[in-house]
Amino acid sequence: MDLKDVVSTRVKLSILAVGLLSFTGILIETSMNVTFPTLTKDLDVSLNTVQWLTTGYLLLTTIVMSTTAFILKKFDPLKIFIFATSLCLVGSIICFSAPNFTILLIGRLLQAIATGLSTPLMFNLIFEEIPVSKLGLYTGLAGVVISLAPALGPTYGGIINKAWTWREIFVGVIPLIILLAIIGWFSIRGKASGTKGVSFDYLSVLGLAIIFSMILYTFNQAGSYNFISWQFFLAAVLSVIFIGLFAWYNHQSKRQLIDFSILKLPVLRLRLFSYFSLQFINIGLSFVLPIFAQTALKLDSAQAGLMLLPGSLLGAILGPYAGHLYDKKGATFPLLISGLLITIGSAMFWFKSNDLSLMSITIIYIIVRLGFNFGFGPSLSDGSMQVQGPKKSDQNSLFSMMQQYAGSLGTNVLSVVISAAALTSSSKNEVLNTVLGAKNDFILLTILSLLVLVSVIYVHFKYEKNN
Structure with a gap:
């Protein structure tokens, strides 16, 4: 074996430390969702207010990820890791001891910053320290972190909340955070590439925050008033205007939060579309299926969470193998399998x-999760191969930001579709309306899956076959 292809124990431990910190943040995020009914009673707030624990978390994480192209160039990896670990630890302690909703939200927002820093840092360590021959394998392992935590979260949160209280969700991760801090302190190395002559673009951060918030707000209007309402139309127009203004500013400004010019690379652009869409489908289904199971099938929360577990575990096992296939055969083969499986499953x-059962959901979800993990890591790996040098941090930041927002948007859009179905339905039957809304969600996900498959075939024949 070529010594250049050997990955040292130190590098493995550094990736493990950062990866598990990211896993912890995502795990807590999704495990809190099952505690919302309890929190409304304990903290005496409405469900709409409690949901900001997730919405605010995801939004701030996405915004922080948008800054990491600059941060990864400005600060050494170890400094970023220690800062993120400290915030995660302090946030957990605040959440555990929170006497009211406001303090709990502050703790969650601190953890959001930690996750927003740790996820791009994990991929940056992989891109900087892993040889090209093993890039697919390690991005596959990193994909396990991102994809497994959302599926395990509801099970973890449900069990802890049932056995003790929601506060113990945070207690359980504190020893792990301390252990990861110790491992990272001794294993993470590297120097920042520097930002000489480049200043931080605060206006771009503000612009992205407004755009991401407006898009979520637009779909919320559809959930409240329907997709053909003037409220939805007005919000959509405002979103388009903000996006146009941001594009104009980014083109004119000498400062750049992220070098969006890399989107001119067609293969990178299409791999980003696949990466975003797969996460949209992944998180979206992990939201819709438990609701469907509890409302239409009358299953309890534990059964609804556990039915997703086989697919999540099998997908996690497959992730590194998919990365290995990418290393050996290139992107087309694993991505083609991915597109086919998620299209078939959706x-x-x-x-x-109309006749889904606990068993059929479990089996079909396995198919979808295998498709997801066949494509998630290779999409990122192939996207990273399209750029070189300093632009890799821009690519890393862009992909990390968009996969995080894909989860937020997936949950938002699919929940809105269910709400809109109830608004337009002549029936007041909650079960029938949920089934109708879920069916519309599945139609949307099938179309999106087909588009992913088409993008893979297009890249192969347009850009890869003749190379």
């Missing part, structure tokens, strides 16, 4: 939406 959910 279509099966659509066609069987």
